[in-house]
Each structure stands twice: as C-alpha cells, then as structure tokens.
Amino acid sequence: MAFDRAELDEMVERWLQGNSDCEKAGDWRPLAEFYTEDATYGWNYGAKHDFMAIGRDQIRDYAIGYEMDGLDGWTYPYQSWVIDEKTGDMLGLWKQIFEATRPDGSHYGLEGIQGSWFKYAGDFKWGWQRDFFDYGNVTALFMEMMTDGVMSKGMQGRIDRVVNATELLPGWYPLGKSPVPMW
Template identity: 80%
Template structure:
C-alpha cells in the first residue's frame, strides 16, 4: 500500500513533537495514540531475552510505560529518517543522551547505532515498531553511571526491578519466543 509522502513527513513531525513532550514530562505514555489498536512493539534485550508489547494498551503500559519509567532526564534526539512511501517503512535513527555530564564535560550517552523501524498504517498511526540498539553499550554505559554515582532514583529503581525480578517482567520473552515475530 502506497502512502502520500506529505502524510509520512507530517507523521514524523507529529512523532518528534510528541517525543519532546514525553521527554519534558519524563513520561512517554502520550505516544500510545500513535499506534493502531493491534500494533506491536518489540526489541532485543541481549543474548537471552526479547521484549514485545502486543496492542496499544500493552505498548502504553509496558513498552513506553513500565520499560521507560525511571528514564526521566534522558532524551532521544532523532538524527535522521529514511522513509519509503511505497511500503510505509520508516526508519528513525536516534541517540540516547542523559542530562548529567561526566567529569570531562561530556554527556552520558549510548554509543553505537540506535534506531526504530516503523511500519506506517495510515491515519497517523504505526502498525508496528522494532527498536535496535547495542545492548553491550547499554550495559557498559549503565555500569559507568553506577560507578560515577549519577543514577537517578528512578533509574536505580528500574534497574533493581529488572535485577530482582523473580519471574519474567511483562513483555519479556525468551529469545525468539515473542508472540509475534520480531522481524
């Protein structure tokens, strides 16, 4: 299904503004309205786990709620977009940057390539989203932040929730076992 390029460009502008609004609030649940009711949103969590939210409610409550809670002070500035109006595929490349600075004055930021692959569904909504980032760099960055003592209380609580979970957290699945295919 082909889409009008101006509609896709407007979708990007709406999405970027909603992201800025979420960053300012430290709560990205406002993004849920950008997904179709049956949309899926997933990513890989390293060598053993994948994450997948199925449906707008799980996307709001788990992917951009539970998984993002505690990440206040982080921004995700998009660097570039690749858009295919013939297929509705949209690739947004972003950075993940914390507002604290290292002793050398640089910001704590995730290195490597991060991005989101979206499938547009029309009516200013995504049918699905798949994020990609270097999990090893995430672990290294968070370990550096722990060592430097710059974690916020929210980030500490988020990390403790994951580390101390007695069972799988909502949306977490064994590698390759998500309810819908990752790719």
C-alpha cells in the first residue's frame, strides 16, 4: 500500500514533537496514542531474551511505561530518517544520551547505531515498531555509569528489577519465542 510522502513527513514531525514533549515531562506513556490498537513493539535484549508488547495497552504499560521508567534524564535525539512511501517502512536513527557528564565534559551516551524501524499504518499511527541497538554497548555504558557513581536512583532501581527478577518480566520472552515475529 503506497502512502503520500507529505503524510509520512507529517507523521515524523508529530512523532518528534511527541517525543520532545515526553522527554520534558519525564513520562513516555502518552506516546502510546501514536500506535494502532493492535500494534506491536519489540526489541532484542541480548543473547537470551526478546521484548515484545502486543497492543496499545501493553505498549503504553510495558514498552514505554515499565521499560522506560527510571530513564529520567535521558534523551533520544533522532539523527536521520529513511522513509519508503511505497511500503510505509520508516527508519528513525537516534542516539541515547544521559544528562550527566564525564570528567572530560562529554555526556554519557550509548555508542554504536541505535534506531527504530516503524511500519506506518495510516491515520498518523504506527502498526508496529522494532528497535535496534548494541546490547553490549548498553551493558558497558551502564557499568561505566555505576562505577562513576552517576546512576540515578530510578535507573538503579530499573537495573535491580531486571537483575533480581525470579521470572520473566512483562513483555520479556526467551530469544525467538515472542508471540509475534521480531522481524
């Protein structure tokens, strides 16, 4: 299904504004309104787990709620977009940057390439989203932040929740076993 390029460009602008508003508010949950009722949102969590939220409620409660809680002070500035108006596929490439700075003045931030692959569903809604990032770099960054003593209380709580979990957390699945395909 082909889409009008102006509509896709407007979707990007709406999405960027929504992200900016949520970063300022410290609450990502309002972004759930950008997804269809039956949308899915997933990413890989390294060699053992995938994450998948199914439906707008799980996207709001798990993906941009539970999973983003504790990430106060982080921004995700988009660097570039690749848009295919024939398929509605859109790639948004972003950085993940923390407000604290290292002794050299640079911000703590995720290295490598990070991004989101979106499928546009029309009516200014996403049908699905898949994030990609280097999990090894995430681990290295968080270890550096812990060692340097700049981990926020919320961030430390988030890490403790994952490390101390006795069962899979909401939306977490064994690698390759999510109820909808990752790709």
